[in-house]
Amino acid sequence: MTPVLSDALRAFGLAALQAVFLLAMAPLLKTLIKMMKARLQNRQGPPLLQGYYDLAKLLRKETVRSETASWVFVAGPRVYFAAAVSATTLVPVLISAAPLEAAGGVLLLVGTLALGRFALATAALDTGSPFGGMGSSRDMTIAALAEPALMLGLFTSGLAAGTLNLGALARSALQHGVTFHPSDVLAFAGLFIIVLAETGRVPVDNPATHLELTMIHEAMLLEYSGPDLALVEWASAVKELLYLTLLVDLFMPVGMATSAEPVALLMALVAWAGKVFVLAIAVTITESMNAKLRLFRVPELVSISLGLAFLALTIRFL
Amino acid sequence: MTSPVASFDHVAPAVFGLALLGGLAAAILLSARTRRVIRREPTWGCGGILSARTEYTSSAFSKPLMMVFRAVYRPTRQVEALAQVSPYFTQEVRYRAEMEPTFERYGYRPLLRAVLGVASGMKVLQAGSLHAYLGYVLAMAVCLMLLVWWRG
Amino acid sequence: MSVVSTVATALGVAEEVVREVRAGELALEVERSNLPALADRVFLGLEGRLLSLFASDERQATGRFVVRQVWSLPGHRTFLHVAAPIDPALPSFPSISAKYPVANWFEREVMDLFGLVPEGHPNLARVALHDDWPEGAWPLRKDFPADRIVPRVQGDFHPFRPVTGEGVFQVPVGPVHAGIIEPGHFRFGVAGEPILYLQLRLFYVHKGTEKRFERLPWRHGVFLAESISGDTSVGHALAYAHAIERLANVEPPPRARALRVVLLELERLYNHTADIGGVATDVAFSVAASRAQTLREGLLRLQDDLFGSRLMRSVVALGGLRRDVSPEGLIKLRKHLEHFGKEFDDLIRLLNDAGSFGDRVDGTGILTQQAARDLGIVGMAARASGLDMDLRRDHPHDAYEGLRFEVPVEQGGDVRARLTVRAREVAQSLSIVRQVLDAMPPLSSASFRHPMPTRLPPRASALGWAEAWRGPCTHWIATDERGEIARVKITDPSFLNWPGIVQAVPGNIIPDFPVINKSFNFSYSGNDR
Numbered sequence: 001m002t003p004v005l006s007d008a009l010r011a012f013g014l015a016a017l018q019a020v021f022l023l024a025m026a027p028l029l030k031t032l033i034k035m036m037k038a039r040l041q042n043r044q045g046p047p048l049l050q051g052y053y054d055l056a057k058l059l060r061k062e063t064v065r066s067e068t069a070s071w072v073f074v075a076g077p078r079v080y081f082a083a084a085v086s087a088t089t090l091v092p093v094l095i096s097a098a099p100l101e102a103a104g105g106v107l108l109l110v111g112t113l114a115l116g117r118f119a120l121a122t123a124a125l126d127t128g129s130p131f132g133g134m135g136s137s138r139d140m141t142i143a144a145l146a147e148p149a150l151m152l153g154l155f156t157s158g159l160a161a162g163t164l165n166l167g168a169l170a171r172s173a174l175q176h177g178v179t180f181h182p183s184d185v186l187a188f189a190g191l192f193i194i195v196l197a198e199t200g201r202v203p204v205d206n207p208a209t210h211l212e213l214t215m216i217h218e219a220m221l222l223e224y225s226g227p228d229l230a231l232v233e234w235a236s237a238v239k240e241l242l243y244l245t246l247l248v249d250l251f252m253p254v255g256m257a258t259s260a261e262p263v264a265l266l267m268a269l270v271a272w273a274g275k276v277f278v279l280a281i282a283v284t285i286t287e288s289m290n291a292k293l294r295l296f297r298v299p300e301l302v303s304i305s306l307g308l309a310f311l312a313l314t315i316r317f318l
Numbered sequence: 319m320t321s322p323v324a325s326f327d328h329v330a331p332a333v334f335g336l337a338l339l340g341g342l343a344a345a346i347l348l349s350a351r352t353r354r355v356i357r358r359e360p361t362w363g364c365g366g367i368l369s370a371r372t373e374y375t376s377s378a379f380s381k382p383l384m385m386v387f388r389a390v391y392r393p394t395r396q397v398e399a400l401a402q403v404s405p406y407f408t409q410e411v412r413y414r415a416e417m418e419p420t421f422e423r424y425g426y427r428p429l430l431r432a433v434l435g436v437a438s439g440m441k442v443l444q445a446g447s448l449h450a451y452l453g454y455v456l457a458m459a460v461c462l463m464l465l466v467w468w469r470g
Numbered sequence: 471m472s473v474v475s476t477v478a479t480a481l482g483v484a485e486e487v488v489r490e491v492r493a494g495e496l497a498l499e500v501e502r503s504n505l506p507a508l509a510d511r512v513f514l515g516l517e518g519r520l521l522s523l524f525a526s527d528e529r530q531a532t533g534r535f536v537v538r539q540v541w542s543l544p545g546h547r548t549f550l551h552v553a554a555p556i557d558p559a560l561p562s563f564p565s566i567s568a569k570y571p572v573a574n575w576f577e578r579e580v581m582d583l584f585g586l587v588p589e590g591h592p593n594l595a596r597v598a599l600h601d602d603w604p605e606g607a608w609p610l611r612k613d614f615p616a617d618r619i620v621p622r623v624q625g626d627f628h629p630f631r632p633v634t635g636e637g638v639f640q641v642p643v644g645p646v647h648a649g650i651i652e653p654g655h656f657r658f659g660v661a662g663e664p665i666l667y668l669q670l671r672l673f674y675v676h677k678g679t680e681k682r683f684e685r686l687p688w689r690h691g692v693f694l695a696e697s698i699s700g701d702t703s704v705g706h707a708l709a710y711a712h713a714i715e716r717l718a719n720v721e722p723p724p725r726a727r728a729l730r731v732v733l734l735e736l737e738r739l740y741n742h743t744a745d746i747g748g749v750a751t752d753v754a755f756s757v758a759a760s761r762a763q764t765l766r767e768g769l770l771r772l773q774d775d776l777f778g779s780r781l782m783r784s785v786v787a788l789g790g791l792r793r794d795v796s797p798e799g800l801i802k803l804r805k806h807l808e809h810f811g812k813e814f815d816d817l818i819r820l821l822n823d824a825g826s827f828g829d830r831v832d833g834t835g836i837l838t839q840q841a842a843r844d845l846g847i848v849g850m851a852a853r854a855s856g857l858d859m860d861l862r863r864d865h866p867h868d869a870y871e872g873l874r875f876e877v878p879v880e881q882g883g884d885v886r887a888r889l890t891v892r893a894r895e896v897a898q899s900l901s902i903v904r905q906v907l908d909a910m911p912p913l914s915s916a917s918f919r920h921p922m923p924t925r926l927p928p929r930a931s932a933l934g935w936a937e938a939w940r941g942p943c944t945h946w947i948a949t950d951e952r953g954e955i956a957r958v959k960i961t962d963p964s965f966l967n968w969p970g971i972v973q974a975v976p977g978n979i980i981p982d983f984p985v986i987n988k989s990f991n992f993s994y995s996g997n998d999r
Contacts, residue, residue: 008329015337041760062354066361078349082341089337100337102330112338125374127361130641133374134980137662141382203826206754210649212364213641214752214981222362227349291826292754295663295981299386365646366655377637381662397666397976406571406844406969407592411659411667413635 015089015099022088022245026237027051029244029280036284037208051237058230066127066223076123077224077231083116084235088242092170092249094268096256101167106154109166110147113198113239117143120232124220131212135219138295142204142216145302146197152309153191156183157250160316166249174253183315188251190308192282193301195247199240202287204298214292241276244283248275377415384417392418473546480515481508492716494865495933497551502537502563505554509539509566509573518543518550519859520846521935521944522961523576525584527612529558531929531951535586537563538959540933540946544864549933556586565591572846575965583610598673598998601625609681616681633659633667641980645674652994656983663979668972672997679999683958688714688926688947689788691955695945696783699962699996704730704737705938706945706960706996707786712867713934713947714788717926725911726790726918727869732803732906733782734868735899738939739807740769742892742899743814745991749889750821752985753830758820765813772806775799790919797913804907811900818893831885835986837974838883847970849941849963851990854891855883861937868936872909875902883974885989895939926953940964940993962996 031051038045065073089100090109121140124132158164160183161172197204200217209215212222221232249256255271257264293301361368384391396414401407443454477496478485491497500508512518518541526536535556543550556563565588567574577588578597585608587594596603602622608614630640638661645653655671679698686694695710696703708730715722722730747762770780776799777785785792795803821827837847842855852859860877862870878894880887911917931948941963950956967990975986 004329008333011330012333012336012340015333016340019337019341037756041756042764043760059348062357063349063351064357064359067358068361078342078345081345081348082338085341085344086334086337089334100330100334102327103334104331108334125379128368128373129361129363130368130372130374130639131362133379134641137374137379137382140379141386144383145386202754202756208756209754210647211752211984212648213643213983227351231345231349287754288757289824290755291750291824291830293826294830295382295979296385297829364642364644364655365653366642366644368642372640372642375637375639375661378639378660378662381637381664385663395664399667403568403592404571406574406841406973407568408631408667410631411633413633413638413659413661413666415636415661 011099011102018093018099019085019088022093022238022241023085023234026234026241027055029241029276030237032277033280033284033287034208036281037288040284040288055230055234058233059227061226063226063228065225065228066129069127069223073123073126073223074228076119076126077228077235079119080116081231081235083112083119084238084242087112087116088238090166091242091246092167092256093245094257094265094272095260096171096174096253096258097167098170101165105164105166105169106151106158107164110151110154114143114147116235116239120220124223127223129223131215131219131222134213135216135222138216139220142197142298142302145299146194149190149302149305149309150194150198152306153187153194154250156187156190156309156312156316159313166246170249170253170256173250174256174258178252178254181315183312184251186308186315187312188247190305190312191247191250193305193308195243196283196286197298197302197305199243199283200236201283203290203293203301206292244276244279245272247279248272252278390418390420392420473548477516477543477546477548477550481511491551492719492932494548495551495716496543496548497553499553499555502554502556505537505539505552505564506566506569508552509570512541512543512550512552513570516541516543516550517545519848520570520572520576521549521848521942521966522946522959523573523580524946524959524961525556525580525586525610526948526957526959527584527610528956530612534558535561535584537580537586538946540944540961542859542861542864542942544859547865549865549935551931551933561585562587562589564589568592570846571844571969572966574969582608584608585611598676600673609678616678616685630657630669631667635661637661638666645671654994658980658983660980663981665976665978665980665983668975670968670972672968672994674998675995676998677995680958680960683955686955688949688955689922691958692786692788693784695960696786698960698999699964699993700781701741702737702938702940702943702962702993702996703781703783704733704786705936705940705943706962707783708734708868708936708938709934709943709945709960710947710958711786711788711934712936713932713945714922714926716932716934717930717947717949718788718923720789720920720922722790722868722920723911723917724869725794725913726920728906728910729791729795729918730786730868731870731873732903733777733785734936734938735903736769736773737782738899739810739896740766740773741939742896743769743817745988746817746821746889746892748988748991749831749885749985750827752988753827755821755824755827758817758824758827761813761817761820765810765817768806768810772803776803787919789922792919794913794918800907800910804904807900807903811897814893814896821889828886830982830985831889831989833882834885834982835974835978835989836883837970839881841973842883842970845969845973846966848966849937850891850895850939851888851941851963851967851970853878854880854887856881861935861942865935869906873902873905885985888989928953938963940991940996941967943996960996960999962993962999964992964994964997968992968997 031046031048035045087109090098092098121136124136157169161169163169200207205216252275255268257268384393394416398412399408400410474488474490475485478488487498489497521542522540524538528534528536537554537556539552541550563586565577567577575597577591580586581588582596582598604620604623607620641658641660644655653674657669658665659667691710692707695706698706743762744766747759750759773782774780776795837855839856842852842857858879863877875898878891880891926949928949928951934945936943944961946959948957971990975983
């Protein structure tokens with residue numbers, strides 16, 4: 001019994017370490033994208049640490065809640081945060097293994113994130129604000145379309161590797177290296193589109209807007225303030241970093257450490273940061289050069305992603 | 319390279335559950351307040367007052383999905399602006415929306431009909447006669463005995 | 471046949487009844503009961519456009535209220551004033567709104583501010599006053615002191631017209647918005663994303679500007695006029711100055727008139743550019759949006775440099791301009807606009823080339839030509855719905871008479887059409903400024919301002935107008951027996967145009983509303999005054 005317990009403790013410790021690492025890095029990514037977007041518009045943009053300042057400010061601030069809010073409203077951000085944090089333990093980041101990969105693979109990851117999403121969407125409805133309902137309804141619509149596409153995209157990679165375990169997927173990708181196989185390219189493009197949708201980026205949602213009527217994710221947060229808001233913002237940032245890391249794991253595994261040696265880890269850190277940075281540039285350019293889609297055009301975008309995943313799958317088995 | 323805890327896979331889901339709880343605990347700790355009370359204000363109504371009429375409705379909530387899958391649901395809508403003197407002086411707007419109950423019509427209804435059909439066929443067996451029931455029990459008992467005898 | 475006799479014939483009145491008050495302004499007094507029949511004749515016989523409808527309290531002088539209409543008769547290049555005296559014992563007048571919805575808000579405003587009831591109006595709800603204003607307090611009557619504070623009424627207010635059906639609810643937006651914009655309340659009747667019906671509630675920034683004018687020396691009026699709508703400071707300053715100059719029979723010197731054209735066109739340029747950027751912002755096309763912002767900022771700095779004010783305040787003066795521009799300044803202006811023109815073309819190309827942008831603006835928020843005509847929509851919004859009208863051409867003011875320019879008209883009536891009209895107007899404005907600069911009368915002493923008389927003629931009235939970037943700004947100014955201001959009626963194009971959005975929005979989805987609203991970009995302040 002003891003070795004099981006000690007291994008479980010060790011896994012839990014590693015999981016906590018990875019979660020803390022991603023929590024620490026996530027605000028940086030958010031600000032980095034904002035900064036690069038600003039530069040593309042000839043603006044100065046926020047300082048690189050702005051994300052941390054914002055979180056620190058929100059965590060210190062007073063909490064204002066609606067008179068009509070119930071426990072659902074209070075639970076929303078906490079469950080959303082917990083879901084995002086625990087999802088980090090399923091995805092390999094620096095080492096080609098995830099701390100809790102044995103618990104489940106793709107399905108558990110998507111399910112955990114969906115749990116957070118559900119909690120937030122329900123909480124948004126709780127106060128009776130029409131904007132909350134609007135955001136919630138739109139977010140659920142997009143989720144209903146994007147989640148199947150996300151799963152199909154991940155299954156495509158999974159079929160090639162013969163596993164749905166994210167650690168094993170990363171190891172298989174590492175073994176094959178970057179192939180530029182047409183099926184990989186197509187699968188990547190399909191997943192990238194879904195990542196944009198899942199993280200509320202243009203052309204699906206506009207994270208920078210002040211127009212309540214056009215919001216999706218932000219509309220759900222309008223009633224939140226102080227630490228509650230900080231939790232949601234932080235968790236969203238973690239989610240985004242997690243999705244980009246997932247893309248890195250599946251399609252650009254180069255530089256990932258295979259053991260926990262300090263030198264290998266350091267190199268893996270540099271490689272990971274570089275690859276996430278490249279993806280962040282891609283997100284920035286997409287956000288800058290496109291207008292937001294009309295709400296009812298989003299299904300078309302998702303169907304493009306589905307089509308790409310199908311094509312990738314077909315090519316893989318040709 | 320193997321997973322760090324490959325030999326203890328069976329406890330991994332429980333550890334993941336713990337991770338989820340850990341995340342929740344972290345969230346609660348981060349937002350914990352020692353002194354200050356939480357301020358309660360009415361839900362933001364853009365400077366106005368919200369009422370029951372401004373709450374999101376269930377049909378509105380599901381509307382976008384209905385529109386996305388219009389091929390399946392085939393929604394129809396009718397908006398009627400009532401005006402007496404001129405179309406620019408609307409007095410009331412009436413809205414009616416319907417959708418094709420696709421799943422009900424082509425899924426549940428046929429299934430229900432089939433089940434009901436079978437059930438009403440079965441009714442013959444079960445017409446309420448005590449003698450008939452005793453007959454079934456007897457027949458069943460005989461069948462079972464024959465089965466036991468034959469197997470044994 | 472003279473204009474007077476043509477108009478008299480078309481109206482079916484004797485020629486002596488129609489007076490030519492001054493060049494481009496005809497006046498006619500009628501019995502109030504004749505107002506509807508007269509409206510028919512002006513609309514059908516003269517193809518007139520109602521630009522304003524208001525009242526004035528002339529009880530001290532004549533013992534009567536007067537309901538007044540200002541019509542543009544573009545075919546005859548003249549305005550027509552119709553005045554109908556109202557006996558205070560019978561404070562009402564026949565409404566023409568049912569037949570001509572353009573009069574809808576005007577008539578209700580007269581009811582709110584003067585207590586004269588438009589009989590037969592299909593919707594006698596308040597428009598200018600809010601529901602917590604007490605009954606029987608009519609602020610524009612002369613016996614209502616400007617500093618009077620009225621007790622507010624408590625209660626359940628403004629019953630919005632019902633939208634019924636399964637799952638229907640209302641989305642109230644405003645008057646306080648998340649962005650830094652002016653206050654206005656929009657109430658959407660929806661059952662999900664598609665908008666079934668839209669209702670407006672404005673006048674949150676009603677400042678009593680017209681009442682304020684009545685206590686202001688007429689020489690100081692330009693400053694108040696400039697602040698009617700911050701983005702139309704030149705337009706309103708010119709409309710005010712024109713009216714006073716017409717009253718005083720003063721014509722500004724040619725150089726001042728030429729420079730006034732430059733001012734008005736600069737205002738058009740920076741606002742159209744900002745609006746194009748605003749539409750890009752609202753559909754999250756950030757690169758195009760910030761390029762438009764940069765272009766606008768460049769113009770504002772140029773204006774600051776040339777006139778000492780970013781928004782060209784305190785430049786227009788009665789009789790001309792407050793200051794002249796040096797020859798070097800004019801060269802700088804020419805150079806800047808040349809550069810601006812190229813950059814602007816690049817911006818338009820960027821927008822047109824982005825498929826994702828086109829998808830958002832094509833077919834969004836259509837205001838049909840029929841609705842635009844029926845509602846009396848004016849200016850840029852009207853031209854985007856296929857109505858060809860422009861005071862600069864139809865009733866030329868300042869130096870527009872001798873300039874060659876076209877009036878861009880688009881047929882679509884959607885967000886795209888409004889963008890295209892703006893882009894084409896920018897090209898026209900650049901050409902107009904170039905022409906003015908080419909033929910600029912030389913700098914000489916006192917060439918930019920004609921002296922004003924010490925007094926205005928008593929008991930006189932005049933119309934001042936200017937085609938500002940949104941559309942026609944008109945100021946009707948009347949003097950009392952001392953030659954001081956008795957009444958100023960300000961009509962911002964937004965007041966005529968706001969009802970148009972109610973027609974353009976239903977059928978679109980909620981997230982498209984902001985971009986539709988932005989594509990019109992009406993003024994709240996100018997509407998509410």
